[in-house]
Amino acid sequence: MAVYTEVSDEAVAGFLAEYDIGRIVAFRGIAEGVENSNYALRTTGGDYILTLYERRVAPEDLPWFLGLMEHLAGRGIPCPRPVPGRDGSALRHLAGRHAAITTFLPGVWPRRIQRAHCAPLGTALAKLHLAGEGYVPERGNGLGPHAWPRLLAAIGTGGDMLRPGLGTELEAALARILAAWPAGLPRGHIHADLFPDNVFFLEGRISGLIDFYFAATDLFAYDVAVCLNSWCFESDFSCNVTKARALLHAYDAARPLSAPERAALPVLCQGAAMRFLLTRLYDWINTPAGALVTRKDPIEYLRRLYFHFEARDEHAYGL
């Protein structure tokens, strides 16, 4: 469910009058996505996505996100391009929310990840990292390592109903990760949430990278670690090294991974698993039973975390 805010047809028509993209032809809520309300919008001028920003997105960050998307799209990354209104501003208001129209991207996100998806993904991620250069403003990663102790404290023993002793276990794991967290690795703008439902494929090629609302300025190799976690594990939580190798080799071919980046992969993967484990756990505990969102299972990322703690070095990921 990804329509939290209902927008009336008159409100959309009035909103479109602020743009130069034609008159409304169709307007349907999109089921995918969990953070914001998204509508497929067709006008006499073409196809667009209308996004109304909800809860988790801080309004003060929106200009940064939209600016990054504009920058990346201008450098050939297939990401949604913010569409400015007649006054030049892409960030506007609709139905009591901040709102933006972006371009529509074709393609389908892979429900079942194949090995053949992983090399294009690695290439696209490296290109995204390189294309981010020159976008000057930075944004700290609000869900990066600094945030994890606070998240864990907010969860407290709330996870123990899922798994007895989970709170204590995660405290020890987090201390170990933070103690080993690498310094000095190459950094820049990262997507930070490039899960399969944010990547569109068309005839085997990547046609779209979407949902930049967790993007931040952080370690490039951490973004790689997020993808290793979300693309390269099987449903039994075993790591598919063939997929990981394909992803890493393709990334490395477009943006070579330095020796320190390679060496840091296990701890970066541990951190990425911890980040999704913590936010899922937080949501699990704090989502009212009757809410219209699907709670994602936190334990899936605990299982990944175990794997990454076993990983001695980058060879565990096929490098």
Added chain:
Amino acid sequence: MAVYTEVSDEAVAGFLAEYDIGRIVAFRGIAEGVENSNYALRTTGGDYILTLYERRVAPEDLPWFLGLMEHLAGRGIPCPRPVPGRDGSALRHLAGRHAAITTFLPGVWPRRIQRAHCAPLGTALAKLHLAGEGYVPERGNGLGPHAWPRLLAAIGTGGDMLRPGLGTELEAALARILAAWPAGLPRGHIHADLFPDNVFFLEGRISGLIDFYFAATDLFAYDVAVCLNSWCFESDFSCNVTKARALLHAYDAARPLSAPERAALPVLCQGAAMRFLLTRLYDWINTPAGALVTRKDPIEYLRRLYFHFEARDEHAYGL
């Protein structure tokens, strides 16, 4: 939320190979709708809707629904047209469900009903009734008057938590409605669920009538009564007689309402209010608290029912 069944990208690609409508370009779940899973599907050949039939739709009725849509579309009604596969059959299987592809219709359903919507609606409903002629097979109305006692019995005193004494009140109301239910009125194929979210408008004109999965062979004027209930009441549950008059006059201009049909409007409206009150009540009681659907308030239709019991004759609706 209207995606109950997730369909993999490979499964869709394989499914499309059974058709002659090109290759997949985009595929997004649609948030609207509550009964079935709907996807917006774009191929190199155009735009379509892919529907997977869920729970309430009886598989044996699907050929009748699709046949009716084909018949109506062939007579100029702007309804989704089933798209046949290469073997000529529009009703197929996908992801363990019955499934069909239909044409995409432009337009936007009115979130806030204006008076100006009601005349086009009346005309479209009358044309739909006239266009149904010649579609020979009949389908009994599974949610018509015959079904209401059984529904009420299944609810029992379950509604009393919403409103003390509701069960007893509805028993008396239903007995009164059924005793006065008219015989011999003109009948044919009706939509039976033409709520605002099933009607698309484009620049003031109706561009689409969708969701024929409650359609049945029943009294034409009962379909009018369903629309009076769903289009002509304000948020304070007062009847907007200006809207009702616009709807009825436009309908009557395209398909004249006979004197017995006019006289029966109050009881038909009572019956239509009872039908939606009962199904909403049933769903209210039987929807698990954590389910991914929004429960609709049954009491809205109790309030309408009171209005219709006060209505002495058709003049209450502006005729």
